[in-house]
Amino acid sequence: MTTHPEYILTLSCLDQRGIVHRVSGFLADHGCNIIDSAQFGDAQSRLFFMRVHFSAEDASVSDSSLRAEFAVLAATMQMNAQLNDAHKKPKMMLMVSKIGHCLNDLLFRYRSGLLPVEIPAIVSNHTEFYQLAASYNIPFHHLPLVAGASPDDKRKQEQKILDLVATHDIDLVVLARYMQILSPELCDAFRGRAINIHHSFLPSFKGAKPYAQAHERGVKLIGATAHFVTGDLDEGPIIEQDVERVDHAMDPETLTAIGRDVECVVLARAVKWFVEHRILLNGSKTVVFK
Structure with a gap:
């Protein structure tokens, strides 16, 4: 045939x-x-x-x-x-810090054939997930960036990221809970091809332990947002969002577990839609053909 x-x-x-x-x-x-x-x-x-x-x-x-x-x-x-x-698999680079639920979820979907991509590299500023990367036979690049690093050190670290993107001809960069603020220059270089995931409490619950803050305020909904990366922190064009209902009986640990599940699903949808060329930029918004 x-x-x-x-x-x-x-x-x-x-x-x-x-x-x-x-x-x-x-x-x-x-x-x-x-x-x-x-x-x-x-x-x-x-x-x-x-x-x-x-x-x-x-x-x-x-x-x-x-x-x-x-x-x-x-x-x-x-x-x-x-x-x-339509049959060419985009090349995706994953970036992660110390929280691995989104990384693990995307790797499982990749291995299962649910996410038609190639993953030439995983980048992290920590070493926690090098064994996970090895179990999928994906090169792991440890690019440390210590707290309070100088602007020069940050530029050097980000240049190594750009070198990896160029070397592997990366189509999509996914910040799978990569807990570093990217410089405006790196955001510009990644415009329209870098996706981030965060809890939807922003900007209401900024800083550390957002789920604990949400628990203190007695929230009834928790959720997550996947968006394109821009120089405006967590304000790039939104691709996908979802929520789950919670109640007064749930402790911060339960909220965290529910929230992480939502983050995985929302990020996976956004990545899949990007891979299938379903997302078009419309100024500060997106058009997503599902």
């Missing part, structure tokens, strides 16, 4: 008449069959967003000509467009 190449096209541009017609017409004219398609017009930003999963069924149309000729259409309509191989 012959299988055809499959692609995922994502695009955004100023909303105007005929976008869907022009895109679908282009694909039909080039021997492509649409498998699924989703679109959204944002009345506030006046931008149009589209994701199309299609197969290229005309063997006479090469990959290079398909890309080159669509680039002409994209330029004509001033589109921000990406054409991705």
Whole structure:
């Protein structure tokens, strides 16, 4: 049985008449069959967003000509467009400190085939999870950064992170509870391709022991937020959020356990959607085609 190449096209541009017609017409004219398609017009930003999963069924149309000729259409309509191989596994680098539940969850999903990625590297400023990385046969890079490190030491440590990203041609960086504030320069370098997870108590419960603070305030909902990393701490475009109800009978340890479960699920969803090219940036927000 012959299988055809499959692609995922994502695009955004100023909303105007005929976008869907022009895109679908282009694909039909080039021997492509649409498998699924989703679109959204944002009345506030006046931008149009589209994701199309299609197969290229005309063997006479090469990959290079398909890309080159669509680039002409994209330029004509001033589109921000990406054409991705649907079967290519993105390369993901995981970063972690001393709390490993999100790291462990993502590695399990990767090993189980639930998360179609390659993981060339795990980076940490501590050594707690080098054995876990070894059990998955993934290189572990210990890049220490002591408390109160000088700006120069921080720059050197972050340069090593950038070197790893370049060496392995990383598509996505995931801060799986990496408890270091990234410099504005590193945030800029990772724009649109770095995802962080945090408890949804921010900014209400800042600092250490947020679940203990929440317990003291008698919260009834706890949750987590996955977002793109920006220079504004924990204020990047939100990708996914979820919550769980709690009550007065639960101690801080129980809240922590529930909260960590939510963090794992929320981060895994965000990573999967990124890998499947379902997330498009819309200013300070995101459009997520589920």
